[in-house]
Amino acid sequence: MRVIVAKTAGFCMGVRKAMDKVLDAANKSIRNNGSVYTEGPLIHNPQVLEMLKEKGINTLGNDADISKSTVVIRAHGITPERRREIEATGANICDATCPRVMRVQTIIDNHARDGYSTIIIGDEGHAEVIGLLGYARGNGHIISSPEDVSSLPDMEKVCIVAQTTQDVRTFALIVEKLKQRYKNHKVFETICSSTSKRQEEVINLSKSVDAMIVVGGRGSANTNRLAHISNNVFYCFVINFKVFRKMSFKKETVIG
CATH class of the missing domain: 3.40.50.11270 (Rossmann fold)
Structure with a gap:
């Protein structure tokens, strides 16, 4: 192995x-x-x-x-x-x-003061997204897929941000649909650079291995996204070394 x-x-x-x-x-x-x-x-x-x-x-x-x-x-x-x-x-x-999260909070707060509606691309119920929504001054919306765009209300001008651990590809798809719907928009690419680098590495690594092991808790948005973008390669969660020792792989298996 x-x-x-x-x-x-x-x-x-x-x-x-x-x-x-x-x-x-x-x-x-x-x-x-x-x-x-x-x-x-x-x-x-x-x-x-x-x-x-x-x-x-x-x-x-x-x-x-x-x-x-x-x-x-x-x-x-x-x-x-x-x-x-x-x-x-x-x-x-x-x-x-996190300083990256603080930046998003500031962006939302400043634009809410200027009358912008906020659209957060992220996971509803996630702690970061709940916190960010609090800066929208009662005029914020959360969406997580391109299909959600049609359910948004008409808005005069919108400020678009992302949860810092959002999937880069999903963010890009949603932004394109939002641009088509809202002509007066400001888009801020607020996905953390660490997140985007990890996602890119996982996509590339999964192409050259037989299985992917994601070390982390199942409650983590980061962990879940890394697992699900592994290009359909078999993956599993490992939360500690004891779990890993119980796993069985063939001698020729390559693991990422």
């Missing part, structure tokens, strides 16, 4: 920054006898979440008293309204929002 590891494998810059910030916050809280919570799961990776829990870092629950705690905003970001709610408790906020 031969294994080819993608050059782009590993955490992206946004997740690395979030990890650094939450671990730094945990060290400070130990010295100050405080608690640290994350607003939602920091990332969709079971092993990382378990490691954080062992260090006393828990996901914020509805009944938690956070008045003297530190709340870490995860890489996906949150809505302005949710930020105000956390601030009102008196908690210390540690903002670990």
Whole structure:
């Protein structure tokens, strides 16, 4: 069996920054006898979440008293309204929002102020998309496929952005249909460069292997997209080395 590891494998810059910030916050809280919570799961990776829990870092629950705690905003970001709610408790906020996501938030906010309707190409219900929608000032729409374009209302001028982990090819197809429908539009290519590079590498790598193994949690949008763009090559999710050791492949199998 031969294994080819993608050059782009590993955490992206946004997740690395979030990890650094939450671990730094945990060290400070130990010295100050405080608690640290994350607003939602920091990332969709079971092993990382378990490691954080062992260090006393828990996901914020509805009944938690956070008045003297530190709340870490995860890489996906949150809505302005949710930020105000956390601030009102008196908690210390540690903002670990990915800089790429912050850029999209700013684009939406600035254009919403100028009267633009916002169209977010992304996954409805995803934490990042929920956060981005909060900057649209009540005039935002989420679509995930070219077929969704026809269901959108008529709008005078639109600002078009993407979830940072969106599929590059899907984004391009949807944008073409949006341009045909809305003549007064502004398109911002907000897919993270790490995302696009990984997707390109997976497409190329899958052409020269017998199977693809995607290391990551099933709840991750990034992980799922990488799996599904593998050009119909057999793929499977692996969340830790124990799972991989139980897998069986022929000696001549090439794995990406």
